[in-house]
Amino acid sequence: MNGLNLTLLTDLYEMTMMQGYKQAHVKNHEVVFDLFYRTNPCNSGFAIVAGLEQAIDYIKNLSFSEEDLDYLRSLNLFSEDFINELRAFRFTGDIYAIPEGTVVFPKEPLLRVKAPIFEAQFIETALLNIINHQSLIATKAARVCWAAEGDSVLEFGLRRAQGPDAGIYGARAAMIGGCTGTSNVLAGKMFDVPVKGTHAHSWVMSFPDELTAFREYAKAFPDNCILLVDTYDTLKSGVPNAIQVFKELKENNIKPKVMGIRLDSGDLAYLSKEARKMLDNAGFPEAIISASSDLDEYLIADLKRQGAKITMWGVGTRLITSKDCPAFGGVYKLAAERNDEGVLVPKIKLSENPDKVTNPGVKKIIRVYEKATGKIKADLIALEEEVFDETKPLKLFDPVNTWKQMKLKPGTFTLRELLVPVFINGECVYESPSVMEIREYCKQDLATLWDESKRLTNPHIIPVDLSKKLYDLKKQMIDAIRDSNIEE
Amino acid sequence: MNGLNLTLLTDLYEMTMMQGYKQAHVKNHEVVFDLFYRTNPCNSGFAIVAGLEQAIDYIKNLSFSEEDLDYLRSLNLFSEDFINELRAFRFTGDIYAIPEGTVVFPKEPLLRVKAPIFEAQFIETALLNIINHQSLIATKAARVCWAAEGDSVLEFGLRRAQGPDAGIYGARAAMIGGCTGTSNVLAGKMFDVPVKGTHAHSWVMSFPDELTAFREYAKAFPDNCILLVDTYDTLKSGVPNAIQVFKELKENNIKPKVMGIRLDSGDLAYLSKEARKMLDNAGFPEAIISASSDLDEYLIADLKRQGAKITMWGVGTRLITSKDCPAFGGVYKLAAERNDEGVLVPKIKLSENPDKVTNPGVKKIIRVYEKATGKIKADLIALEEEVFDETKPLKLFDPVNTWKQMKLKPGTFTLRELLVPVFINGECVYESPSVMEIREYCKQDLATLWDESKRLTNPHIIPVDLSKKLYDLKKQMIDAIRDSNIEE
Structure with missing residues (x-):
């Protein structure tokens, strides 16, 4: 990401939509998009989010060169007016994100973008590309390192990585997930991590x-x-x-x-x-x-069980490509849009597949820890304005099987908000820690996860619940859209 | 690859070996390395080689900056003498390669590097990274496009690619393999290919x-x-x-x-x-x-069989990551080394796995076409000095099951050498065609492959034979090493 300017690293449809928003006079409508994923990779019980530093660099460096504009003009798709507007394009919105190295679960917004739709739409593809890739490899590395039970795990995959960046940023993510070093000299130089x-x-x-x-x-x-x-x-x-x-x-x-x-x-x-x-x-x-x-978490665990006398593991292809699951399914979905009266109206996307129906509104994530152990009890997705208080009882319920409930007494749990401000009004307010600092934080965060949820196969699934208010909003919106949009 | 200088994109051990070669006074020994792969990805009957243009750019741009040298010094591994020598490092050898977009088979040298070991060793990792990635995606794209039976296939995977380069160069490779367009605007600009x-x-x-x-x-x-x-x-x-x-x-x-x-x-x-x-x-x-x-070659073929009325296919994750087989197993093995008497001596690597024993010597690849159909009959790996003549009978035999033989009469076959010169004495002598030209060439080359070998599952395998001379050399070397190196 150093070097090549990535402003044009986007799907064409983001740009046709931008011109469309402009022509429909809605381009400055403020919207909220959530970047989240639906399923943990590799049948894991968790994922490790990574890539935020590169996502920040991408946003900071957004700038169309004259050469870019000439190229866009050559496509005969865009108006001169639109192309001229791109000349001054920059990101002016807010981004909240879960810090890199954090243990995360499906459906949780890893990033929340609030910006004019003209900007928020544009950055979708590159954000997904960066966060999907590094979160995939960080998650895989955490699994491999867990299987190695404290032995040193070295990332050796550069030659089989999917191109130079996959090697470079894959090494970065592998370090975040727990590797002790990489063979990749360029990654060593760029991220100040041990090379081996x-x-x-x-x-x-x-x-x-x-x-x-x-x-x-x-x-x-x-x-x-x-x-x-x-x-x-x-x-x-x-x-x-x-x-x-x-x-x-x-x-x-x-x-x-x-x-x-x-x-x-x-x-x-x-x-x-x-x-x-x-x-x-x-x-x-x-x-x-x-x-x-050809090592991976399964083979390392098996070799350990068989008493192999190995204390240092060089893991290549199967780590750097996450071979058994080479894509992290992050998506970027509209959650709210400011209407003409200035109100941020929640938005929802339906799907034939109930699991793919999005969570509407501007949301935050509350992590609930068991006080006695410091371990993660559950996560709660709630509306931003909701207030939760450790001194009051907390009732949680499963959003699908609503009869699955738990009620936590004050003093038995602690709460933590996962999303932190990264950009406010287009200004970056976040300083990324070093990779080795993120690695240490990740190690600590993984320690808050029960071993049962780290099991390589069939792990215990930590509940990710919706607040009552968000649950009700979602249910009401589904009913309303079904009624209004489809005439049988 | 524009932008970030990739000189340090290498495994650390390439550099420790370089310093070692220098200290052992063998660093200028001329060696020959072959870059080849052992198994077609995705159970395919063939692969499409790609990435040569970026490999050439990498070689041309090799140059250690002072910052790179300072970094290497900071590792406390390398002598000042060695670091100083890197300041003037450039590639001075020869590279022969199979042109991008060519149908290739296992064991065939896709690139053949002849250079002082100091240089030939260094470039291993980056060459593998580049060629492995693009060949993987070009092969996958060829399979997907074959399944689509002439329908338009668009590459839509950027958001799920393993980092920016995987999206950019993956789009390039997908176009080479037959896609009609990509959603990736930056790839469109860089490679002058249609964006959709x-x-x-x-x-x-x-x-x-x-x-x-x-x-x-x-x-x-x-x-x-x-x-x-x-x-x-x-x-x-x-x-x-x-x-x-x-x-x-x-x-x-x-x-x-x-x-x-x-x-x-x-x-x-x-x-x-x-x-x-x-x-x-x-x-x-x-x-x-x-x-x-979630389309791939299997689902497209199935939908076609079921009479789906789709004529344009947008293929994302499963193409850009080659999801069912996300790594192309290219390796880079020593094939010959000039001795103190100036003779290029063949080298071989043994393995417990007979399939992993390398082919020794400086080799070329002869493609044998059936004259009547223009289809590929077999490939023949031979020593560089061997001469084959379309006017003489050609005898081929399987290097494992040597009783499997075929004898071709003059007039029934034509021959083509696959390796072409790319660098001679460090000077690039090859001009890469445009991506759309490579795509057209690939289409023509795929037409020389029988449909039986394009079948998605259990394809007919085209024989890749060894010349009698190479076969004998290999056999003799295996026996000699077994005798000399192991004392029971």
Whole structure:
């Protein structure tokens, strides 16, 4: 996002609609859009929201160049009047957002945009692109790191990422979700996060034999000596040669800060256990065993169950593409529109699929924590003007199965509002923390989620309820539209 | 790739290896690397290679800034000597590549890099990133367009792409694979490809009612009037309102160039057939029915089989992420290295998995066409110095099941070499065609592939054979390494 100006990174229909709003004389009507998603990726019990810093950069840098305008003119779709208006285009509205690294659930507005429809419509596509991508990878990383049970997880996916940005911002999101480092040097530079890596098979192949290759590597990097042992034969050649080199280092009184091996093929459970024995027997209990090779949260959990002696995991393709679920289904829906009398009127989108009916109005999200444990009890989507008070009883009910209710006594719960102001009247009022700070915050936020909700399959689902007021509004609007719009 | 300099877009281990090669005094050893893949994505019978233009830009723009060097220095991994050397780094070698838009098969070198190991190693990660991503999406697009049987397929995935580049270069690759347009305005500008789109649900919702929304849209864009009809109820509200607006246009003697509806939810087979009847009965047989909604090649083929009356397909998430297979498994393997005597010695990588053993030596690819049909009979991977002649009989055999053989008589086949020179001694000698030219070439190249190999599931696999000389070399090298490297 540094570099290439992304102002034209939008779907054409956003711009045809803009011209349409202008011609219909409604372009300055203030509207509220919610950016939310409907289903957690990978059957997860939660998601981690990410990408806000890049979304902010995008909004700040919105500006049509003369070249952009010439291009738009060449499409023979837009009036000169409209194109001229774009010359001064900037975002003048308000954006509230859930901070990056926060645990989030379906239906919650991750961003809430209030602006003239001319602006709010335009920014839809790029906001979705940025937030969808990074939230997807941050969520996947959180799952992988959870499976690794505190072991170091390194992001190694750049070569299989869906283009340069997917590698760069995917690495950023993976760090937010809990990775301890990335192989991506550019991401390391841009986000000030640890970069990791030693050598590849080609290093070994480019020397006359494996032992020479290992010796040369240890000579070049005596401090950080992780040797890849599977080029020829892991247990018969790789590990013995690595041990030989570690002995030679020892004889020369060289003590690497990090020393060990990397497995990149074969059965990682078996090979790691055998390699561990060989290293221990040779007097190198401090030698690390790291592994890479089509890893994901399921395989890591399985290998752990089988007693694999791996303590550092390099995760590539399946993390950087979120292979089993490569899209985060964020959408951007109209929630309210100011009418000619200046009143912000709630808006709703119906659907054949009841789960796709939107929540109308200007909303906020209240997270309800169990006071005794600090864990998340439920989230409550409410109208912005509603006031909730920790000193009063709180009644929650499921918006689909309304008989599912819980009543919380004062003193047993605490409340937190998730949306924070990011832009007010077009001015950015939010300063993004560093990636390592967001990573630390995410770790703390994940600690408020029950392990039952982090389970890789069939997790416990945290309730996301509607306030009574929002529930009633929604129900009434559905009935009204059904009555007015369809004549049987 | 315009904008942000991608020189640091690499895995850290490429750079630690570079410093290692330097310290081991082998950094100027000339090597040959092959970029190839092992399995077609999506169980396809073929792939479409793409991304060469961006790979060329990357190579041309390689240059470490002082800021990059300061960053590398800060890692405390690299010697000052090494960092100084990077200041003048550029690519000085040769690259041969298969032109973008070509039908390719597993194991074939898509790019062949010959350069000092110091350079050839460095460019691995970025080349893989670029070629893997665009080849994945071009292949997916070719499958989707094949399923659409000549209907227009529009790329609508930007909001679900894995970051901005995935949207931009994914759109480029989708066009190469056969799409007729993209919703992505920036991609339209950068690659001079058609951009498409009309309006969203939010347009409809922002007006008091659907009919008003449609009227306003038709007023703003009388020439290109595709109305989205599923905001409230497709058949009871959307289509009747669209017909009403088409009638009003007719009454006012306005004849749109493109007129029709878009379905975006519900059962597309049923709804399109009903909508077709309603439009025809109202006197609008020219009105197009387009559809979008979680489409991919399988659903399009199914809807076609069920007689859906859709002739324009907007394909989003499942195309731009290649959802069922979101990574193209390209790898970059050492194939040869010049020894101290100046001889280019073939190199091989073994693996427990026989399919992962690499093909050694400097290779070329010969495509064998059946003369009578112009269709692809087989591909032949051979050593660069081998000569094949259409006037002599050609014997082919399967490199795994060697009893599978075919002998072609002169006059029954034609030959074509797939790899073309792109960089010679660091100078670019290749001019990339425009995206629309590549798209046209791809269409022609796909016509040389049998329909049996385009089948979505269980396609006929085109043989990719090794020349006798390459086969013998490989066999001999496997035996030699097994003997020398492993002592039982």
